[in-house]
Amino acid sequence: MEFQTLAKQRYSVRDYKPDAIDPSLLDQVLSAGQIAPTAANRQPFKIIVIHTKEKKDELLKIYNRAWFSEAPIVLCGCGIPEQSWIRADGKSYLDVDIAIVMDHISLAAANLGLGTCWVASFDVDAARKILHIPSEVEPIIMMSLGYPAGSPGEKERKSLDELVSYELWNSPEQ
Numbered sequence: 001m002e003f004q005t006l007a008k009q010r011y012s013v014r015d016y017k018p019d020a021i022d023p024s025l026l027d028q029v030l031s032a033g034q035i036a037p038t039a040a041n042r043q044p045f046k047i048i049v050i051h052t053k054e055k056k057d058e059l060l061k062i063y064n065r066a067w068f069s070e071a072p073i074v075l076c077g078c079g080i081p082e083q084s085w086i087r088a089d090g091k092s093y094l095d096v097d098i099a100i101v102m103d104h105i106s107l108a109a110a111n112l113g114l115g116t117c118w119v120a121s122f123d124v125d126a127a128r129k130i131l132h133i134p135s136e137v138e139p140i141i142m143m144s145l146g147y148p149a150g151s152p153g154e155k156e157r158k159s160l161d162e163l164v165s166y167e168l169w170n171s172p173e174q
Ligand SMILES: Cc1cc2nc3c(=O)[nH]c(=O)nc-3n(C[C@H](O)[C@H](O)[C@H](O)COP(=O)(O)O)c2cc1C
Pocket: 010, 011, 012, 013, 117, 118, 119, 120, 121, 122, 155
């Protein structure tokens, strides 16, 4: 799909068909995450692929929305802080890296007719316990993945004028 069309068509899918995802499609989606850029190419991440069948109760403990457990797959984007690049002033780019990886995944999924939804408001302790995530690893984002059952709503976005300035924080008067 042409990129602008793809970027506009992707939306947060919160209603999924029960249809399974072919493993070759899943591989394509995950490969898009694999080739994502990361700071200093550290690749400080691991994605846990969760097939949701027969795990509904556990998934609802992680994020209590029916649609989340009804997507055939949930991905858990984990960051590994000790592997991440840290700027001289101490800022870690772990969150940025994971966001880029998961965005590649989300867009690749949309390009294949699949839907995703980013989920940050999940229960981290429940995720750690259920997915056996060690203390030195940070589960940063959950992402549901499956065939959309509904249709997108209107995109609400601020105007480009609000989101962009030229040359300085406040664009100089022309
Ligand atoms: C980092 C991040 C965290 C998000 N967390 C949640 C979440 O916990 N639950 C949810 O339903 N949607 C979540 N979303 C989805 C946003 O609400 C959604 O992307 C936004 O409203 C724009 O809508 P669109 O994705 O359909 O364009 C999250 C999105 C991002 C990027």
